[in-house]
Amino acid sequence: xxxxxxxxxTVVLPHQAxxxxxxxxxxxxxxxxxxxxxxxxxxxxxxxxxQPQPAExxxxxxxxxxxxxxxxxxxxxxxxxxxxxxxxxAGRKVRLxxxxxxxxxxxxLTDDVHCILLDLPPAERTADRDTGVPGDELGMLRDVLxxxxxxxxxxxxxxxxxxxAADAVRVxxxxxxxxxxxxGAVLSRAVRYAVERKRADLAQRQLTESRMLAQENARLExxxxxxxxxxxxxxxxxxxxxxxRSRALLGGDFYDTVRTPDGTVHAMIGDVCGHGPDEAALGVxxxxxxxxxxxxxxCGDELLATLQKVLEHERADDEIFATLCTxxxxxxxxxxxxxxxxxxxxxxARSGERPGLLPYEFGGPALGLLPNARWPRRQVELGGSWxxxxxxxxxxxxxxxxxxxxxxxxxxxxxxxxxxxxGLSGEELLDASVREVRDLNxxxxxxxxxxLLLDRR
Numbered sequence: 001x002x003x004x005x006x007x008x009x010t011v012v013l014p015h016q017a018x019x020x021x022x023x024x025x026x027x028x029x030x031x032x033x034x035x036x037x038x039x040x041x042x043x044x045x046x047x048x049x050x051q052p053q054p055a056e057x058x059x060x061x062x063x064x065x066x067x068x069x070x071x072x073x074x075x076x077x078x079x080x081x082x083x084x085x086x087x088x089x090a091g092r093k094v095r096l097x098x099x100x101x102x103x104x105x106x107x108x109l110t111d112d113v114h115c116i117l118l119d120l121p122p123a124e125r126t127a128d129r130d131t132g133v134p135g136d137e138l139g140m141l142r143d144v145l146x147x148x149x150x151x152x153x154x155x156x157x158x159x160x161x162x163x164x165a166a167d168a169v170r171v172x173x174x175x176x177x178x179x180x181x182x183x184g185a186v187l188s189r190a191v192r193y194a195v196e197r198k199r200a201d202l203a204q205r206q207l208t209e210s211r212m213l214a215q216e217n218a219r220l221e222x223x224x225x226x227x228x229x230x231x232x233x234x235x236x237x238x239x240x241x242x243x244x245r246s247r248a249l250l251g252g253d254f255y256d257t258v259r260t261p262d263g264t265v266h267a268m269i270g271d272v273c274g275h276g277p278d279e280a281a282l283g284v285x286x287x288x289x290x291x292x293x294x295x296x297x298x299c300g301d302e303l304l305a306t307l308q309k310v311l312e313h314e315r316a317d318d319e320i321f322a323t324l325c326t327x328x329x330x331x332x333x334x335x336x337x338x339x340x341x342x343x344x345x346x347x348x349a350r351s352g353e354r355p356g357l358l359p360y361e362f363g364g365p366a367l368g369l370l371p372n373a374r375w376p377r378r379q380v381e382l383g384g385s386w387x388x389x390x391x392x393x394x395x396x397x398x399x400x401x402x403x404x405x406x407x408x409x410x411x412x413x414x415x416x417x418x419x420x421x422x423g424l425s426g427e428e429l430l431d432a433s434v435r436e437v438r439d440l441n442x443x444x445x446x447x448x449x450x451x452l453l454l455d456r457r
Contacts, residue, residue, distance in 0.1 A: 076119025084184040152198035236455040240430035251448030252279035254287040263331030270324040300377035321368035342366030351385035394447035
């Protein structure tokens with residue numbers, strides 16, 4: 001039997017209400033008349049109320065604006081299968097494309113197709129002709145769903161095949177229709193329902209995928225945040241970390257604290273220039289490298305020179321640099337070695353003394369700026385009881401009020417001194433300090449903020 005050439009058939013579709021009346025038919029005839037574009041536009045609206053249809057309700061699931069017309073693709077062995085006359089909501093005739101098989105359907109399935117009407121063959125015709133063994137009754141539907149992942153699909157079958165029709169919906173079709181009760185009103189409602197349901201399904205799927213991706217990113221970022229290794233030390237540790245990127249858990253700031261077998265406590269805090277995910281990833285690499293090099297016995301200038309090599313090999317751009325502050329505290333807790341690589345000096349509060357900044361004059365350049373740079377290590381006397389606060393510049397670069405004045409290191413020192421005088425310590429001290437800095441800024445800080453606090457009492 002020769003295969004008919006697929007062709008477009010124009011049929012008339014009633015919108016929402018029911019069977020077409022003479023007025024609707026007249027609107028369709030006007031829409032088809034030459035130069036009737038303006039007249040057709042006046043017919044757009046709800047037939048029941050005559051009110052204009054909201055633009056958001058004229059959109060289908062990634063199939064383009066519905067006000068440009070509805071296109072239905074009929075797939076069935078008989079391309080001349082009867083399809084009731086229908087109008088769309090704008091009084092225009094629906095464009096109907098017909099395909100006898102999937103090969104033809106794939107060629108006709110363009111982006112302007114809104115819905116597929118699949119005419120399922122009778123169940124007995126899916127059996128193998130030679131053996132009579134039943135085949136996959138919904139195999140063709142599965143093929144259509146794989147081919148048209150973003151299109152709405154309706155299944156057309158006989159009323160005696162109700163169980164298979166229900167199975168079709170479970171497989172992935174939006175709805176099913178019986179040939180025996182098919183008319184224009186039923187098909188019109190079914191098509192609109194299928195298109196809207198497919199759009200809702202796609203939106204829900206995208207939302208679910210976005211949530212899963214966000215959860216995976218959150219788990220990854222939490223796993224990259226450091227866990228202090230201070231077993232056996234009498235020092236108390238606290239930290240506060242707030243990335244500047246919206247909805248991020250990790251920024252370009254990084255910190256870490258470990259205790260080596262000789263009893264020395266090593267602490268570091270750093271800041272990669274920039275605020276994006278690449279900078280956050282580089283910060284994690286530098287932190288992990290610092291921990292590994294520290295356990296390997298490196299310290300001071302030798303450690304920083306090696307970290308600079310890591311940065312030079314891992315950075316995405318030659319302009320990227322990182323500031324760093326490292327402290328190694330002796331086993332008795334009374335002395336520390338300090339190295340600064342373009343980073344703000346820590347704040348030290350000794351027992352009975354006003355908090356003050358450690359010397360900065362002997363610091364070196366930020367990592368990644370100068371080849372063969374050197375970072376001298378300065379010895380600092382801590383005393384018997386003290387608190388040492390290390391921080392990134394996000395804590396001191398916030399504005400004060402509505403002007404351009406910044407908080408600065410002096411303002412931060414005054415702020416922390418007041419908090420300590422009020423009896424705050426540990427995480428409470430850090431949280432209160434960061435909160436006051438944010439309030440002075442008049443809102444959230446745009447830069448990453450990391451603060452680390454070590455106490456010996």
